[in-house]
Amino acid sequence: MQNDIAIFSELCDVLFKEESLQPVAQPIPTHELYNKLDLSLNEEGIIDDELTSNLKSIIKNTPKTASTSFFNQLFGGRIGKAALGDLLAVMLNNSMYTYKVAGPQVGIEKEVLHKFCELSGYGKDADGTFAPGGSMSNFMAMIMARDAKKDVIRAEGITKPMTLYTSKSSHYSIAKNASFGGIGKNQVRLVRTNGQGKMQSSHLDELIKEDLNNGFIPFFVNATAGTTVLGVFDDINAISKICRKHNLWLHVDGAYCGGVIFSNKYKHLVNGLEHSDSFSVNAHKMLGTPLSCSIIVTKHKAQLHHSFSNEADYLYQTDGDDFNLGKTSLQCGRRNDALKIWTLWKSVGSKGLEKIVNHQFEMADVARNYILNNKDYALYSFEDSISVCFNYKDIPARELCTALYKDAKLMVGYGTFGNQEFVRMVTINSVIKKEDILSFFNTIETYVAEKMLKIPVS
Numbered sequence: 001m002q003n004d005i006a007i008f009s010e011l012c013d014v015l016f017k018e019e020s021l022q023p024v025a026q027p028i029p030t031h032e033l034y035n036k037l038d039l040s041l042n043e044e045g046i047i048d049d050e051l052t053s054n055l056k057s058i059i060k061n062t063p064k065t066a067s068t069s070f071f072n073q074l075f076g077g078r079i080g081k082a083a084l085g086d087l088l089a090v091m092l093n094n095s096m097y098t099y100k101v102a103g104p105q106v107g108i109e110k111e112v113l114h115k116f117c118e119l120s121g122y123g124k125d126a127d128g129t130f131a132p133g134g135s136m137s138n139f140m141a142m143i144m145a146r147d148a149k150k151d152v153i154r155a156e157g158i159t160k161p162m163t164l165y166t167s168k169s170s171h172y173s174i175a176k177n178a179s180f181g182g183i184g185k186n187q188v189r190l191v192r193t194n195g196q197g198k199m200q201s202s203h204l205d206e207l208i209k210e211d212l213n214n215g216f217i218p219f220f221v222n223a224t225a226g227t228t229v230l231g232v233f234d235d236i237n238a239i240s241k242i243c244r245k246h247n248l249w250l251h252v253d254g255a256y257c258g259g260v261i262f263s264n265k266y267k268h269l270v271n272g273l274e275h276s277d278s279f280s281v282n283a284h285k286m287l288g289t290p291l292s293c294s295i296i297v298t299k300h301k302a303q304l305h306h307s308f309s310n311e312a313d314y315l316y317q318t319d320g321d322d323f324n325l326g327k328t329s330l331q332c333g334r335r336n337d338a339l340k341i342w343t344l345w346k347s348v349g350s351k352g353l354e355k356i357v358n359h360q361f362e363m364a365d366v367a368r369n370y371i372l373n374n375k376d377y378a379l380y381s382f383e384d385s386i387s388v389c390f391n392y393k394d395i396p397a398r399e400l401c402t403a404l405y406k407d408a409k410l411m412v413g414y415g416t417f418g419n420q421e422f423v424r425m426v427t428i429n430s431v432i433k434k435e436d437i438l439s440f441f442n443t444i445e446t447y448v449a450e451k452m453l454k455i456p457v458s
Ligand SMILES: *Cc1c(COP(=O)(O)O)cnc(C)c1O
Pocket: 074, 132, 133, 134, 135, 136, 170, 171, 173, 224, 226, 227, 228, 253, 254, 255, 256, 282, 292, 294
């Protein structure tokens, strides 16, 4: 093992060097992948030197999500202390289901969850768990809502159609989860959004009333804190009033931007959160930990336990339910995802997490200001968002993004809102600096000037 740690350290040095020298790995076309790299698995093993050199070439060709040229997704960058916590979790290799097997790691997870409950304003009956991702956090919320509405479903299944509500701009996992949970995709009502992509609560109310009149059982509303494309925040206060009126479970999907609860400056964006029933955050997005680190908390600890616990004599043999976290999780064996956010949090404090969040908004401001002050650009996103959406010189966004990727210049993606397609740059890497933002635009401009004159203008 000592030898493998030495290899690991050598490989990290290669990775760090690559990240600065070749921040966008030259992509290998899929049809050439198995010719370019030796990915084959064979009868005979190989010696360490060969393995190390093989791994080095794989590292060189793997996309660099921690580089300062990566703006493609809702995660990015690397914060040392969070990575340290995750590496340690790999070495300790506990499974989080029981206190017997995970010991103090259970205490660590409980402390993180307790703090998240507190920051959500959820009171003393709150609890939570770590889910395999934001999609699965949303799934857990939907299942709790379903069981809270009709407990008999756990045993009997659904007998009368139930309906749920989410905005047109929400994450696709809601519809997928509706099929998993026996609700059915056709029972997902898409609420209209306003010009900024926020859920229209008046339309929500209309849809619920219509379903009630038609004999459906409305049970769940999903609001979003940071929509996937534009990064906008639904009005939780307004939506929660409608949920209370009709007795529906309100979940706030904060996978992308729920991290704002750490920021005194930006937590107003989730005003009313304390009126929701559950809330999820992907710490691997705005809080900058490695993937995956997905937290879901709920005001109703009893419901969490009720929907997800199962007796299992072969597993739960010591300690109480409060310290046997398998009683509230989706999985059985479960990775220790808490240690990475705990290690980061312990080292920088809540104040440090606030800085991480604020910095992303500041970088988005830099990007938006650049766009607004340059007439070759058109801006499509809004203030208080770390998704900066724009077009440059009317060049079709998908062609620009694809060309930048194929020529290994930048990793950035495109999105649509209404009938407009645009480049979506995400300033979620909390270690990027103002220069990196300016260099991003500079790269686009130079590239277009040199290479893209032939691309048709829409
Ligand atoms: C990323 C995201 C999700 C999905 O999270 P995964 O961890 O990728 O499953 C859900 N909702 C929103 C708003 C997201 O941005």
